[in-house]
Amino acid sequence: MIFIGYLISIILFAFAAVIIVASWDTLLAAPKLDLKSLLTLVQAALAFIGAITAAILTATVGRSNEYLKARLTQSVNEATTRLNAELAQSVNASTERLRAELTASVNESTQLLQAELTRSGDVFRAELDQLVPRRYEAYHAIWAALTQYFRAVQKFEAGIFDEGTLKAADKACDDASAHTLLVDQIDRDTFHALWQELTRLREIAEEKRDLPDGLRTLWRNEGRMLGQHYQEVRERLANHLLA
Template structure:
């Protein structure tokens, strides 16, 4: 910057010097009686042109140097502003990222703790309910099996020719009462219970018609007893396997 200032100063001095020379020369030459004004004017123009050319060259160089200096300063200012802006932007982004990461971590940890608490609570509730359900399921299977066994033993007396209607009605009532427990057993076992109950009831109804016939009940048992006994064992094994599973 000082060199540019000196260039401008030197150009101004040259122009001032040229003007001073012209004035001095004009006064001096004008005092000479024999000097032609035409030649004097030419001389002055030549001097002015020479001095002006030097001044223009110096000024041009100075302006060019000044432009380069301004360009460099502008570039430096832009780079400095850009670097500052990038640094501030980086700090802002890093700060926001750290804050979001901390908030996300806290949120995830809180959610994980809540979920773990809920799972623990659910697990405790499930275990408590399971501890209550298992004995009730056992009682349900025991109730329906006891009722079916009671009914089967009453029907089995047909083999001896015995038709005890009170015992048969009581056995049928026991199955009816036990049917309320089927809600706690598997669906397939509910179907097994009702199918065997219906099979026993069918023999009971047939026996009503044959009880007064000679050897009617024994004949009925010979025809149906073996199949009924096999079904009885199948039901027993199915229920036992379900409880032991």
């Protein structure tokens, strides 16, 4: 269409040129013609042809601009559509890859955490299985030592100071103190408090054993409170042994 418009414009320009040449030849061949009329005719013809030519060129250029604008718009739309499609494809591919990597990472971390928790739980259960019997042995050891010492001191009621038995009981408490790290702090304090009380009473008895009725008097004055303290410790430690 654009090519035809340009072609028509060229033909009209050529036609105008032919008219000018023909008019000039006619003018030369017939000098008696009215030159003014001839020039007016030629000018009118040229003006008409020029107007038509200008109109055709204007229409052709406008059409050409519209055509170029349409092609440009189409090209831009096609390029935009293609870029959008490529961008969407790239984003989707990246999203899927990241989602897959994240899922794999989470699964791996979860498996590692589960394995670690299982391993920690097994270790904890193994340590607990070892600790419980040792705590039981510790409570049994300190209670047995205190009982041995109390029974040795209790002989004061009969006026008997059995030095060998008392020393053996004191040594048993000393040996049992090594187990107190496995018992609760309050029970550890309870053990040492009663042990010190028994030792104090033994030291007093050692000073009074040669006095007439010295040991029996000591027991009458101290034995009741010592017995109550012993029973309280017995109940406390028994509760831990049965727990």
